Amino acid sequence: MSMLIDIKYAFRLLFKAPKFTAMTLGVLVGGLSISLYTFSFLYTMVYKPLPIPEAQTAKAITVKFDGNYNLITGYEFSSVKESVTSFSEFGVYDNRSIRLSVEASGKDISGSYVQSGFFEFSRTKPILGRTIQTQDTQVGAAPVALISYDVWQSELNGDENVLSKSLMLNGVITDVIGVMPAGYLFPNTSKVWLPLSDSVFNTAAQLSESYHAYGRLNLDTTIEQAELELGQAINQVYQQNVKLYNLPEFEKGAKLMSFQSAQTNGQGGIVFVFLNGISWLILLLACINVGNLLLARTIERQKETAIRAALGATTARLVSQLMWEGIIISSVGGVLSLLLVGAALDYTEIAFHSWVPGGGSFWWHWGMDLETLLMGIAFIFVTILLSAFLPAWRSARQDINATLRDGTRGAQSKKAGRISRILVTSQVFLVATLMLIGSVSAYISHKFINLEMGDNYTDVMSARMTIPESKYPEPEQQLALFQLLKERMEQHPNIVGVVANDWRPQLTVTLEGRDYPSEESKPKIDTITVIGETSTVGINLVAGRQFTHLDKLGNRKTAMISQSMAKRYWPGESPLEKSFQVKIDNKNEKVFVVGVVTDRLNPSTMFSRLDSADEVYLSGLQFISSFQIVYYRILPTTQNAEEIFYQAMFDTDRSIEMTYSVQLASKNRHMMRDSMGLMSNVTFGTGFFALLLAMVGIYGLTANSVAQRTHEVGIRRAVGASDKNITQMFLKQGARQLIIGLGLAVILFALISFGFHKFTEEIFPVYLYFVIATTVVIGLSVIVMLAIFAPTKRAVKMEPSMALRYE
Structure with missing residues (x-):
């Protein structure tokens, strides 16, 4: 019953202050939405499970040497496949662009050359016909192909007699032997599958080409054991040929990873952590702002809370009374964020698949999935903890006697003032860090978009080929x-x-x-x-x-x-x-x-x-x-x-093998520039939102602090202090917090810049980092000081008699 009373009271307070409620919800929804969308977008690209049976046991195999992840050669595969015992399934495939000719024109289709057992590895059967078998990969075998459901519908109009049809693939009349289910594009974006001829494994070591490898471990074998066994076997084969064919001298090893990680050479996790780290900083900034605004209201009721505690109210009851406002705002903001992110992900699905040829990897499907929903719930709980529980718990565990002694009517307590200063400093540090990192990212994007390349690709076609x-x-x-x-x-x-x-x-x-x-x-x-x-x-x-x-x-x-x-x-x-x-x-x-x-x-x-x-x-x-x-x-x-x-x-x-489709030479460059433009817009948007959060939070804290010191302002004016002296006092106090926050952010930025400068082989001049740091420091200083100046100016304009009676 007492909890219901607390909830009704919290709703009453929120409805009585609609501007405060709307501003707090806006801050929270923005922070939650950015963090949740970033997580869902990157999770789909890097970690989302493959939509095939037993996907968790399917591993991509790479060969590690010279500090890089590389493909296995056909010679290495044929030499070790019989001796390696760690895998229950082990094979290779080759991704290629396949030319489908239709009369005088045609189109390029993403495809793969595969061995027998490839489709069994993916645990997927064709809806029509059969898969590629051993006899199809033998030298001199008739040309055959499996096609995707999409190719069946678009090129053959869903003809039920498809198994009696032929297609002109890479200039060869090829019989269709099967159709795979809708949505099946394994291993990545393939829509046509052709046999990988056994002849590719009969070449000498120095001439052997490289192929993607896959495997599934035995039940009693760990990933580490499989990597060790396979790596030693490949390295032994390689070392036997180093002197024979004058190959570069280095040690080879094996690395097993998911197909999603293999797509980015194991670097996807770094990008995932980095970008999510930035988005979580924004969420933290939003939580701090919401917590600040709620804390300001809690501080206003601090003496009331102390009196309740003195009369026997328990800490649990006091926390409940104080935190329900935050719980309601966090919950409503979380639901609104989930709805907003769901709509944004649906739009992303449509836009991305229309922008990227072939739609990208076949597990790239954005929407409100279970992982996004669970992460959204986790974010909401974190928000409740930071924005509602901690401020309420902190206020409820106050020293009753100190609170009743500290601060007279209309004055701010020392403890409340110290918390306010720490929070302002924290906000300055976070937003300065985000703006500094965002400025470098924005500069990179702008630089790339406006590059003068020194060549001319107008009316030029490009083709990548291998003899x-x-x-x-x-x-x-x-x-x-x-x-x-x-x-x-x-x-x-x-x-x-x-x-x-x-x-x-x-x-x-x-x-x-x-x-x-x-x-x-x-x-x-x-x-x-x-x-x-x-x-x-x-x-x-x-x-x-x-x-x-x-x-x-x-x-x-x-x-x-x-x-x-x-x-x-x-x-x-x-x-x-x-x-x-x-x-x-x-x-x-x-x-x-x-x-x-x-x-x-x-x-x-x-x-x-x-x-x-x-x-x-x-x-x-x-x-x-x-x-x-x-x-x-x-x-x-x-x-x-x-x-x-x-x-x-x-x-x-x-x-002749085609690595990519024949296309306008300028196409990739324009696509990369469009991507950089999007990144630049996102960076500026994120930085602007972070700056907006900082302004709201710092203004709210400063306004509350000044309001609590209105009585003090009235006394100072009554004893002869000028408006200028009072304003300067508040600005000096704010400047100290600003200097500390900016100083910490600049030190962190200097460390990051040093690492980035070395990593990029000094592609940017050193002075650029100083210019960015100086610009951010000056710009943020002006904004913060204005956020402090505005409520101070309003307080000093109040008549001394009114200020002395201010509660």
Whole structure:
């Protein structure tokens, strides 16, 4: 009965102060919604369970060496699969873009080449037909494919006789042998599954290609045991081939992780913790603000509480009386946040799947799921604890005698004043930290969006291709095949130019006639092998010449360099015919400069100036690579431009592997810039909300503190203190809290900036961090001092006689 009375009393207080109630709810709903949405969005991307049976036991297997997670090679897999006993199921697959041809055009479909047992591993049966079996992967087997439910409906109109149909996949007429259930896109975004030929496991170690691996542990085997056994087996195979094929010397190991973690190379957890940490800071800030506002009301009733305690009220009863206001606000705010986040997640589902081609990973489905609901409930309980229980418990456990003695009519107690100052300092620290980190993130986004890249991708298509080394083991064979492909492309009337390159980052360069104290002191310069003219993608010749057919194997090795490199190492003189050495494939190759081209940015110097990106261009006819990124410029009116490449490729050799779909070269860049723009908007929005929270909280605390000292203000004015002196007194007290909060935030930001500066290899100038820190400190100081000045000004305008009677 007493609890019901307390609840009715709390509702009465809230309805009597609608502005206070609305402001508190707004602060709480904002903080809860940001934190809950961030958790749900990232949880779906990184940790949401795979929508397949026994998903928790399905593991992705990677090979760890040289500090990175890598794929297993076909040679390694075939060498260890029989000896490894930790797995009840063990296999590999290869994700590829598959070309579905329809008359004169077609489309790219995400697909996978798989072994027999792949679908059994996913514990999913086709709704029509059969899965890929052992006979389908044998050399010379008839081409067959399983298709997804979506492909069945969109390409074959849901034809019930689908098992008698054929599709033109990668230029080959392929029989459909089965249809998988709706929503099945395992292992990631696949919509077509083709047999992975057994021939890929018959290549030599140095030519073997890499594949994704999967496994399911035996019931009596731990992950650590499986990693140790598999890692030792792979390392033994690798060490046997190090000297035989002159491979890099390092130790190999194995790492098992979920398919979700493997998608981000194990880095998803770091992003999850970092971004959730920021959102939880905002939630903490919101809780502190709500707690501050409720504490201010509790402090106003502190003497009443002390009198009740003196008359025999228990601590539990006092806490109940004081905290029900906070419980009601937290509960209502939590329900509103759940509704708001649910609507935002539904919109995210629609927007994301329309924005990202293929909709992303097949477990990426946003909505109000059980995990989000449970986390929302947990957030509500945390909010109740911080915003309602702690202030009430603190107030109820006061020293009755001290409270009744401390503070006269209309005065603020020492204890209440100390709590108020600590809370203001905490808010300043939190919001300053958020604004400092957010400013760096916003600058990164702005910098990326407005980058001048130094190239021109207008009307340029790109294709990433790999010539199968198992079929063409000799570099000369690979080059001949690519030259034939390039010639067929150039014969098309709508092709303006074709160029191919392979980027090799940070190769060691030794300049002639210069002494270097160590190998580490030599410059590291990004190097690109080129077949064709760089002007195709807007990298224009400044001096000398482009590569020609004479820059081939057996002739003098040649290079082109960027303008920045020419000015840096040969200032005031022509670099043409100068020579230097490039360490490529563990061998120092002497090259002669035959041309200078315009500067451009590349991934190693993405956030630097255009002239800071030195580059070396080597002739792809002399340094041959089986992997090439092909760029071809087309006439603006060209229709089905991607078909030009596919037709030339199918006419040359259908075994050429495509890493990604053929598309406009500018597409990825625009998508990344759009992503950065979204990140920038989110960062600014989050920072603005945090600043709004700080203003509300600090203003509320200051207004309450000033109100409690109104009687003191009246006495000071009555004995002759000027308005200016009283205002300065309050501002000085607020400045001390501001300095402490900002000082702690700046120290933390300095530590974070130091780590970030080293991690990003000093891509940002040091002064930038000082500019950001100074801007945030000045801006936040002005806002905080205004939040202190406003209620103080209102108090000093009150007539002394009214202030002395103020309760």
